[in-house]
Amino acid sequence: MTAVTRRFFSLRYIAKDYHILLHLFHNISKRISFTNMTDKVIASRIIKTEPINWRNLQFIQQDNFKEWIANGDKKLIESLLKYQFADPFKVWEHEGILYCLDGKHRFMDLSAVAQMGYQIPELLPATFIDCENMKEAAELVLVYSSAYAKITQQGLLEFVQTFDLDFPDMQNLLNIPEFDSIAFEGMLNEFQTGEPSEKIVPASLKDSFIFPPFSVLDTRSGVWQDRKRKWLALGFNSQETREDVELIAKSGQSTAIYELRNKMRESLKREPTWDEIIDYAKQKGMHVYEGASIFDPVLCELLYKWFCTNGGSVLDPFAGGSVRGVVAGVLGYPYEGIDLREDQVEANRKQASILSLENVNWITGDSNEVLDRLSMAADFLMSCPPYADLEKYSDDPKDLSNMDYKDFKEVYFSIIKKSVAHLKEDRFAAFVVGDVRDKKGFYYNFVSDTIQAFKEAGMELYNEIILVNVVGSLAIRVRRQFNGGRKVGKMHQNVLVFYKGDPKKIKGNYPELNLGEDLEALASSE
Template sequence: MLSDAVAADPRQLALLDPGPPTGPRPGLPGILPFSVLRTDLGPWRDRRRAWEDLGLNSRRGREHVTTYATDNAFGRKLAAVNDGLSTFDPVLAEASYAWYCPDGGKILDPFAGGSVRGLVAANAGHHYTGIDLSPSQVDANEEAAATWRDRDLLAAEPQWILGDSADEIPQLASGAYDYIFTCPPYHDLERYSDHPADLSAMRWSEFAEAYRTIIAESVRCLAQNRFATWVVGEVRNSTGYLRGLVQLTIAAHEAAGARLYNDAILVNTLGTTPMRLGAQWSASRKHGRHHQYVLTFVKGNPRKATAALTHP
C-alpha cells in the first residue's frame, strides 16, 4: 500500500523512499526488475491506481483510433470493455525511468501516443521529448501537461513534437539523449490515421523499412553508454502467422549499434482475452495473448551505462 504521506499529498508519488541503499532503486515498493513483470499483482495495481488518481487519461486525443472490428456484435462487445483502445501502464514508465535513466536525464520517445510517458517522466524531473503524427493527440497531451503544471505535479517540462519520427529524429543532435523509451505501433493492430507516414497504415514491408530507419536514427541520438527500452508485442498476418515484430526490433537495434541487454515479459491484465479465446482456440489454436515484451538495449558498455546512473 502507498504511504499515508503520499495518500495525503499525491505530488509525492514519484518521491517515495527507494528502499535499502544496497538494493535496486525502483522507487516502487514490491516492484523489482525481474524478467517477468506482473501488472496483475497487488503492488503494481496499487501503484497504477495512485497514478490514475492523479488524473492520467491516456485515451484523450485517441478518439480517432480504430481497433477491433465494430461492424458485428462481438466486435462491439470487445470494444466496450476498454473503449477498444490499448493504454500504456504508468507504472512501467515510472519503473523503467528509475532503473535506466539518470536523474534529470533527457528521454526520447519516437512514438509518443498518449500523455502517460511524458507526464510520468516530467513528474520525476526528467526532460522528455515525444514525437507523434496526430495534431489532436499532441494538443491533448499539452493540455494534460498544462493541467499537471497548474497542480504543481511537474518537476520538468515535457515536450511533444508534431511530426513523423522518420523526419524529425534526423534533425536531433547525435548523442543528445540519456534514454530512449517508447512503445511503437504494433503494425496494424491499431489504426491511428490514414497519414501516409503512419506506420499503422503501411503494408508490412513498408512498415519494416520505416521502422528500421526510425530505430537507427533513435540509436544515433542516444548518448554513448546509455540504455534504450522498447515495449513491443507480436502481431499476426492475414493468414494467422506471427510476423516477428520482436525479432525485427532486436535486429534493427543490433544493426544500429545497440545490443540487446535485458528482456522481460510484461504480464497484462486479461481484459478481453477470455472473450476472444474460445472462438480463436477452437478454430485455429491461437493462444490468448496478454503479455508484451520489454526489450532493453545498451549503446556502448553496460557497466559504464550503469555507472552513468546517478542513483544506486
C-alpha cells in the same frame, strides 16, 4: 359474455369518467395559458377520451413502416390476453375520419385475437389529440412508435419523404430500438442528392517505488495495482475525468473502426466526428479503445528509474498518448515525444498543462523526418511502437499502421536508427513490443525484427523482460480464437532493453538502488 368481453365493456364506463376529468383539465390549462400570459406553458393537446368503433380507424403510415422485433407480435397478443385492452388508441379526427396516431399494432393484434375466437367489443376507448395538420399528425406517429416493433429503414424513408419531415431535428425525440440512424441518414442524403482547473500531483508518486528487477514483471500483483491506482488518479483511466482533455485521442482505434468511418463518410456525405464514430461503433457492438487502453504508468516509472540517469532526458519517437511524458515530468526527467497525429499531440499538451509539468514536450510530425532536424542528445530512448497494423491511428500514409509489413519494417528500421543516433554513448534504450499475426494467422516475428533493427543501429540486446498483463477481456475472447484456430490467448508483452557503448561504464553512470529490504521481504513471503 366471456371474461375478455366483460373486461372490455367495463372500459366504456371508465372512459366516460376519464373523459370528464380530461375535459376539465383541458379547460383549466387553457385558462392558465391566458392568465399567466407566458410562453413557458405546457398546454394539453388532449381533446377528449371516448369509445370509438376501432374497426373504422384509418392509418397515416404505410404497411412496411414497421416490422416486429423478437416475436413482438406474439408478445403483444400475450399482453392483450393477460392484461386486456389497457391502453387507449391515440387518434386525430380530421374531416370526419379518425386517423390512428398510436395503436396500429394493437389494431392488428385485436383483429388476430378476434380470428382466434375471442369476442372484442365494438367500441374501445381512444384519446383524441389536437393536431394542426397532417404533417404534425405524421410527426406524432413517429414519436409514438411502439417498442414492440421497429421502424424499417425503407419504411421510414418513404414516410419522411411523403410528409416532408425534418428527420435530423426529430431523431433525438424518438426511441426506436436497434435503429441504424447513420445508415438511414445516408439513405436520406442519397435520396436528396441523387448520389450515394490546475491538478496537484500527489507527493506519493514522487516517492521511491521499487519492484524486484526480475525478468518477469507481473502487473496482476497487488503491489503493482496499488501503485497503478495512484497514477490513474491523475486521470489516465478515462477520457472523461478531465473537462475538454483526452489522454488518448479518440482517433487511436482498430482498423475495423476506420473501415466503419469510411462507411459513415459515404452515408453522411460529410466527415463524421470521432464522437459520432465511437457512439455508432458502440451501437454496433464493436470494441472501442478509450481511456483504459493506455501505456502502463508503473512500467514507465520503473524503466525510467532503472535505465535512465538521474534527471536524464528521454526521447520517445512513437509517443502516442500522454502517459510516458507525464510520468517523466512528475519524476523530473525532461521528455521529448514525437507523434504524427496533431489531435493526439494537442491532447497530450493539455494534460501536461493541467498538471503544470515542465520540460515535457511533444512534436507533431513524422519521426522519420523530425529526427533529421532534431538537435537533442538523449540519456534514454524509450517507446512503444505501433504493432504493425494491429491498430490503426490515422489515414496518413506516413502512419506506420497504414503500411503493409514490408514497408512498415523499412520505415521502422529507419526511425530506430535515427533515434539511436540521438542517444548519448553508454546509455540504454527500452522498447515495449508484442508480436502480432498476419492475415493468415502467422506471427510477423516483430519482436525479433525490433532486436535486429537496434543491432543494425549499433545497440545490443541487454535485457529482455516479460510483462504479464491482466486477463481482462481475453477470458471472453480466447474461447473463440482457440476453438476457431488453436490460437492461444496472448497476455504478455516483451520489454526489450538495449545498450549503446561500454557495459563496464554502467555502474559509474547509474545510481545504486536500494533493493535489499524489498528482495528480503519477497524471499520471506515464499
